[in-house]
Amino acid sequence: MEEAQAKKSSYQRFGERFGKYYTPAMFILGVGVAIIPPLFFGGEWTAWFYRALVVFVVSCSCGLALSVPVTVVAAIGNAARNGVVFKGGAYLEVAEKLRAIAFDKTGTLTIGRPTVTDILPLNNLDTEKLLALAGAVEFRSEHPLAEAIVRRANEASALIVIVNGLRLLK
Known part of the structure; x- marks a missing residue:
């Protein structure tokens, strides 16, 4: 203050x-x-x-x-x-002059826990495949956005992780 x-x-x-x-x-x-x-x-x-x-x-x-x-x-x-x-x-x-407000993507200013709200695939890629790929890429990351992606992939049962050549369904 x-x-x-x-x-x-x-x-x-x-x-x-x-x-x-x-x-x-x-x-x-x-x-x-x-x-x-x-x-x-x-x-x-x-x-x-x-x-x-x-x-x-x-x-x-x-x-x-x-x-x-x-x-x-x-x-x-x-x-x-x-x-x-x-x-x-x-x-x-x-x-008073603002027309729009943009918050950071981590959601720490809004609810403190980021979530994936929309998935917009390009080139006619299947949404579930895109979510599975994104979840697999972010699986080991501890970043708040990565955790949100993995959480969404888990909720959609789309996460398939490949570890040392083994395909694991998380």
């Missing part, structure tokens, strides 16, 4: 830049409202002091300065509770 908060979105950067100029300007305006009318135009000090307080309350940049970071942290936290991890507010902001 700390690393995610360090990467600020464009909204956060804008809020910080805007606040750097807005806050001092509103402070000067409030002081001006409190002092200028009574000094130069004979206004009542109490009335203009309260008007200056209204300027301070209404123009307080705290809402702007705090709303964006709080919103980003809340969104990142909510996403994390639902199993989605963002590296920072900048990536959260980009997510």
Whole structure:
């Protein structure tokens, strides 16, 4: 979460830049409202002091300065509770523009256990033969994708493994 908060979105950067100029300007305006009318135009000090307080309350940049970071942290936290991890507010902001998401083929981001979902043989090759060949090739491998292929071949009873010249049905 700390690393995610360090990467600020464009909204956060804008809020910080805007606040750097807005806050001092509103402070000067409030002081001006409190002092200028009574000094130069004979206004009542109490009335203009309260008007200056209204300027301070209404123009307080705290809402702007705090709303964006709080919103980003809340969104990142909510996403994390639902199993989605963002590296920072900048990536959260980009997510609204996404049209498609591609996950890695091992399935570790989705269910943690890869499975073979489709078999698309080329050149009119029989699906069962292709599955048997792929299962035989991947039989000794410990890679998660290889294990998924062997598991699918076993489920289809298509796996035939040749070890030292012997044909073994697994």
